[in-house]
């Protein structure tokens with residue numbers, strides 16, 4: 001995808017929901033104020049952060065990715081869109097109230113080599129809003145550093161984010177190293193935007209989620 005040369009801005013897709021298309025156009029221009037308004041309106045309409053991420057942000061960023069893949073959006077425009085989206089979510093999240101403390105903890109990290117941190121960060125925001133004690137380590141976390149933090153903190157759940165098939169081997173190492181720490185064992189949840197989920201079965205994880213909704217359901221199961 002990054003191999004594409006700079007070309008023109010993203011094209012409209014006829015079947016894309018109007019608010020998603022407007023958000024995409026706004027993000028590609030780096031227009032934070034309008035993007036914030038669209039985000040807030042969706043939040044008010046749905047009354048749910050989770051629904052806004054899964055129903056607005058994820059499809060909008062997917063569309064940016066598809067345009068990027070087709071060479072309709074440049075690398076610089078994709079970076080601008082991602083940075084704008086991150087900034088909008090970060091500024092909106094502080095206005096939302098946290099539900100009662102759930103007495104549970106979760107540690108979230110992108111496995112070493114995975115640079116897709118936006119989805120992981122919003123997942124951390126969602127767990128925090130749901131009253132979980134949350135630590136979100138972000139992109140490309142060295143396996144050794146991850147395992148050290150799990151060992152010292154012993155969260156109830158460790159969530160690992162993967163985006164490419166190439167991340168499966170790293171995730172497998174991380175899961176084995178966490179299992180080798182002994183009791184008390186955290187549950188290990190895998191998630192992200194892998195093209196297919198076939199490799200996940202080999203990871204010895206406790207659950208999988210491809211969206212915030214699925215992540216929340218997995219920890220409640």
Ligand code: B12
Nearest residue numbers: 002061062065114115117118119159161191192209212215
């Ligand atoms: C932004 C972006 C980037 C940015 C990321 C910047 C950042 N700071 O995050 C950068 C420029 C780094 C990047 C790089 C690359 N990218 Co990219 N990227 C994207 C893009 C456009 C958006 C990702 C995003 O933020 N989505 C929005 C969030 C909200 O959704 P999400 O990430 O899916 O997260 C949700 C769920 O997956 C889930 N989730 C996520 N983590 C976890 C963890 C747990 C435990 C659970 C339960 C759930 C969960 O919950 C989240 C919230 O709903 C996607 C397009 C797409 N379809 O997603 C491509 C995409 C993911 N990238 C892709 C590719 C190929 C690459 C590169 C290889 C390109 C290249 N040639 O260099 C590199 C690889 C970098 C690496 N080593 O990781 C492909 C991956 C295809 C695949 N799966 O095989 C995609 C799908 C684009 C495409 N259509 O081709 N990318």
